[in-house]
Amino acid sequence: MFAHSGMFRERFVGRRPAAVTVVRPGVGVRIRPEEFGQSLTAGRRIWRSLQRSAQRIKLLSVCLCPVQPLQFAGQAGAVCSQDLHQECAKHAAQAKATTGWIKSRFESCQKRPFDLVLRDIRGTTTLGRLKFDQWVLGFAYDGSRRVDYVASIENIIVQPIPTEDATKWRLGQHFRHDVSSIDPDPQVTAPQTEERDELLGVWDSQPHWNLTYTSPDKGPLFDQGNQQRVASTVSMDLSASSPNAAPFTGGSTVYNSNVRYDYAGKVAGKFKGTVFTQARVELPMSQKDPAVNESALHIYDALNHPERTFPSWPGKSVPGGKEPLHRLIDKDKQEANRNRSIKECGKVWGDWKGTKLQCDEYPFASTKEGSTKGDDRFSVRLIDGADNETGGRRLDQMYTLNRILDGDAFYVKSTN
Numbered sequence: 041m042f043a044h045s046g047m048f049r050e051r052f053v054g055r056r057p058a059a060v061t062v063v064r065p066g067v068g069v070r071i072r073p074e075e076f077g078q079s080l081t082a083g084r085r086i087w088r089s090l091q092r093s094a095q096r097i098k099l100l101s102v103c104l105c106p107v108q109p110l111q112f113a114g115q116a117g118a119v120c121s122q123d124l125h126q127e128c129a130k131h132a133a134q135a136k137a138t139t140g141w142i143k144s145r146f147e148s149c150q151k152r153p154f155d156l157v158l159r160d161i162r163g164t165t166t167l168g169r170l171k172f173d174q175w176v177l178g179f180a181y182d183g184s185r186r187v188d189y190v191a192s193i194e195n196i197i198v199q200p201i202p203t204e205d206a207t208k209w210r211l212g213q214h215f216r217h218d219v220s221s222i223d224p225d226p227q228v229t230a231p232q233t234e235e236r237d238e239l240l241g242v243w244d245s246q247p248h249w250n251l252t253y254t255s256p257d258k259g260p261l262f263d264q265g266n267q268q269r270v271a272s273t274v275s276m277d278l279s280a281s282s283p284n285a286a287p288f289t290g291g292s293t294v295y296n297s298n299v300r301y302d303y304a305g306k307v308a309g310k311f312k313g314t315v316f317t318q319a320r321v322e323l324p325m326s327q328k329d330p331a332v333n334e335s336a337l338h339i340y341d342a343l344n345h346p347e348r349t350f351p352s353w354p355g356k357s358v359p360g361g362k363e364p365l366h367r368l369i370d371k372d373k374q375e376a377n378r379n380r381s382i383k384e385c386g387k388v389w390g391d392w393k394g395t396k397l398q399c400d401e402y403p404f405a406s407t408k409e410g411s412t413k414g415d416d417r418f419s420v421r422l423i424d425g426a427d428n429e430t431g432g433r434r435l436d437q438m439y440t441l442n443r444i445l446d447g448d449a450f451y452v453k454s455t456n
Contacts, residue, residue, distance in 0.1 A: 120179070121177055124143070124147055124149050124177050124179075125149070125175070125177060127143065128140075128141055128150075128151050128175075128177070135149055135150055135151040135152070136150070136151060136152045136153065137150075138150075138293065138294065138296045139296055139297065139298075139318055140176065140178075140295070140297075142316055142318050142319045142320070143319075144319055144442075145180065145316055145321065145442045145443060146179065146180045146181065146182060146315065146316070147178065147179060147180075147316075148177075148178040148297060148316050148319075149175070149176065149178065150174065150175065150176040150295055151173055151175055152173070152174045152175075152294060152295070153171070153173050153174075154170075154171065154172055154173075154280075155169070155171045156170045156171070156280055156288065157169055158170060158204075158280075158282055158284075159285060159286060160284055161284070161286045162286075163286060167200065167201060167204045167282065167284055167285055168198065168204050168206060168209075169198070169200075170197070170198055170199075170209060170240075170280065171195075171196070171197040171198075172193050172194065172195060172196045172197070172211065173193070173194045173195045174192075174193060174213070174278065174294065174295075175190075175191065175192040175193075175194055176189055176190070176191050176192075176276065176295050176297075177189065177191075178297055178316065180299060180314040180315050180316050181313055181314050182309065182310050182313045182315075182441075182443060183310040183312065183313055184312070184313065184314065185254055185255040185256070185257055185301040185312055185313070185314055186252060186253070186254045186255075186314055187252070187253050187254075187297075187299050187314050188250065188251070189215070189250070189251045189252075189253075189274070189297075190248055190249075190250055191236075191249055191250075191251065191276070192249070193211050193213070193243040193247055194247050196243060196244060198240065204284065206240065207239065207240075207241065208239070208283055209239070209240050209280075209282045210237060210238060210239055210240070210279070210280070210282070211237070211238065211240065211243055211278070212236060212237030212238070212279035212280075213235070213236050213237075213249075213276055213277075213279075214234070214237075214276060214277040214278075214279060215234040215235065215274060215275070215276045216275055216277075217230055217234075217253060217272055217273065217274045218272065218273050219270060219271070220271045220272070220273075221271075222269035222270060222271050222300075223266050223267055223268050223269045223270070224266065226255075226270040226271070227255060227256055227270065228253055228254070228255050228270060228272050229253065229254045229255070229256065230253055231250075231251045231253065233251075234251065236249055237279060253272065253274060253299075255268075255270045255272075255301035257303045257312060260305065260311065262303060262304055262307075262311075263305070267302050267303060267304040267305070267445065268301070268302060268303040268312075269300060269301065269302045269304070269445070270300065270301040270302075271298070271299075271300050272298075272299050272301070273297070273298050273299075274296075274297045274299065275293050275295060275296050275297070276293070276295035276296075277291050277293060277294065278291035278294045279291055297316065298316065298318050299314055299317065300314065300315055300317050301313075301314050302314075302315075302443065302445060304443070304445050307369055307446075308440060308443045308444075309439075309440030309441065313443050315442070315443050319442075320451065321438070321442045321444060321449070321450040321451065323434070323438045323450060323451070323453070324453050324454075325339055325431065325452065325453070326454075326455050326456075327455065327456040328455075328456070331427065331430045332430050332431045332434065333427065334400070334427040334428075335423060335427050335428060335430075335431035336454045336456075337454070337456075338400050338402055338419065338423060339360070339452055339454040340454035340455075340456060342358040342360075342418075342419040343361040343452070343454065346358050346419070349419035349421070350384065350388045350420055351416055351418075351419075351420075353416060356416075356417065358402065358403070358418065358419055359403060359409050359417060360402070360403055360409070360452040361451065361452065361453070364450060364451055365403050365404070365407040365408075365409050365449070365450055365451070365452065366407060366408040366409065366447050366448065366449050366450075367406060367408075367439060367444045367445065367446055367447065367450070368406050368407050368446065369406075369445075370446075373412070374405045374406050374410070375405075377405035377406075377410030377411050378401070378405045381405065381410075381411045381420045382399045384411065385399035385420045385421075385422060388420070389422050392422055396424060396425050396426075397422040397423065398422070398423065398424075398425040398429075399420055399421075399422060400420065400421050400423045400431070401419070402420075402452075403417075403418055404432075404435055406435070406439075408447070438450070
């Protein structure tokens with residue numbers, strides 16, 4: 041039986057534990073031949089290759105890595121994978137969650153530490169302790185209906201009792217996926233292998249393996265109202281076993297990733313792509329940015345001081361900070377929002393024709409929370425026209441850079 045390490049400490053109080061063996065590629069620690077029967081040469085070679093690639097190639101991984109599918113055997117793929125690996129380690133609290141740390145709509149990662157105790161089948165005798173880090177790096181793509189995962193077991197530490205043969209201990213990562221329908225005929229093609237179950241020594245020499253999921257499309261159908269959206273959940277179970285130990289029962293759904301494939305056309309920027317749907321998308325606006333400082337101040341007041349905004353009513357609140365906004369694609373409804381907002385500006389400021397001012401509205405006309413929603417939870421203000429138009433262009437860029445489709449949620453943050 042496998043259990044958490046607290047039980048292990050109670051069991052071994054006052055006793056001298058067996059020697060500890062550390063399996064860690066790239067670190068000068070040798071593995072005992074009698075323990076696993078192989079060296080760290082392969083692991084070190086993989087790790088050093090990644091480090092050399094990172095030094096030779098300078099890439100902006102945040103922007104460039106998710107754009108096209110990674111070739112993991114090549115230098116660019118190695119650098120992107122390593123960069124995300126390093127960033128993930130800095131977000132340990134989020135990264136150990138079931139969903140991992142979701143950096144963006146195109147990158148996610150999990151680093152989940154495990155500390156297990158092996159007990160015999162009867163559960164009366166402790167066989168040893170097993171510690172390791174589980175990693176899953178996820179890459180979705182703007183321009184391709186594909187998602188890649190780089191999974192690994194790393195930093196293995198074993199502490200068997202003298203009579204237990206740790207060379208026979210095994211770990212397994214078992215991926216699975218399901219598909220739900222958004223548009224007709226949803227399909228996802230899984231990798232040929234979704235499972236890997238190996239002896240610890242094999243994980244040491246070959247810690248990484250790759251999985252690719254794709255969704256076939258039927259060409260551009262978005263003009264017919266079919267964006268070929270496919271929602272899919274990729275999950276993973278963990279297994280740990282030994283011939284003398286009871287099965288590990290705590291490994292169900294230790295990783296979970298929600299993705300969406302689409303062929304939405306130009307409203308999404310690149311005509312097709314894939315995103316991690318649990319990513320928080322945020323539009324930043326700074327009051328220190330002279331190009332949009334008036335827009336940013338308007339949004340700041342709407343979110344933090346709605347009493348300063350129009351229309352004015354007791355207890356007013358405006359969404360977008362804690363409550364998400366949702367994109368609206370319908371051009372007629374966008375125009376209706378603009379007309380309603382302009383009418384409200386006229387009530388407050390009168391006729392501003394002949395000036396360089398424009399009626400700024402928040403939430404934006406291109407959101408379902410716009411001024412025609414009917415709850416009056418919006419704000420209008422006359423601001424510099426160039427500022428207003430620049431803010432609009434940045435909003436459009438945020439939509440396309442993040443593949444925000446109709447109804448997709450996002451947030452707005454205004455800083456001073």
